[in-house]
Amino acid sequence: MSVTIYHNPDCGTSRNVLALLEAAGFTPVVVEYLQTGWQREQLVSLLVAAGLTPRTALRESKSPAKEMGLLDLAVSDERLLLAMLEYPVLVNRPIVVTDKGTKLCRPSETVLDLIERFPAGPFYKEDGELLIDANGNRVG
Numbered sequence: 001m002s003v004t005i006y007h008n009p010d011c012g013t014s015r016n017v018l019a020l021l022e023a024a025g026f027t028p029v030v031v032e033y034l035q036t037g038w039q040r041e042q043l044v045s046l047l048v049a050a051g052l053t054p055r056t057a058l059r060e061s062k063s064p065a066k067e068m069g070l071l072d073l074a075v076s077d078e079r080l081l082l083a084m085l086e087y088p089v090l091v092n093r094p095i096v097v098t099d100k101g102t103k104l105c106r107p108s109e110t111v112l113d114l115i116e117r118f119p120a121g122p123f124y125k126e127d128g129e130l131l132i133d134a135n136g137n138r139v140g
Helices: 012-023 040-050 077-086 108-114
Strands: 003-006 029-031 095-098 101-104 130-132
Touching: 003 012, 012 108, 040 077, 040 095, 040 101, 095 108, 101 108, 108 130
Parallel strands: 003 029
Antiparallel strands: 003 095, 095 101
């Protein structure tokens, strides 16, 4: 199974998703999109595949979205998309692509819907929350 994660190593959710993928035995392609930036076609394709719009993919906290006036609902998707291309931090993360689909994996356990096997349990998120029990079963 191929796995790609659009990742920000400074984001706890993104780190949790990457750790879970690796613990499950996957070697994902890691795209640090804050460094590489986005290409328009790439970003639009990811959003469509994940069932997102620029508005629903907009990272509102810990980003310049508010200061840029992007939280106003009158701002068009085109303007949001252009801002995301210029300021990649405006795109919420992590976005994961597998053979089973594409999702914005917030909360981090959302990635479990995209993989064919789970890590051996128990598996905990950075904050200590249990995601996979000792028997390898999804919790919650």
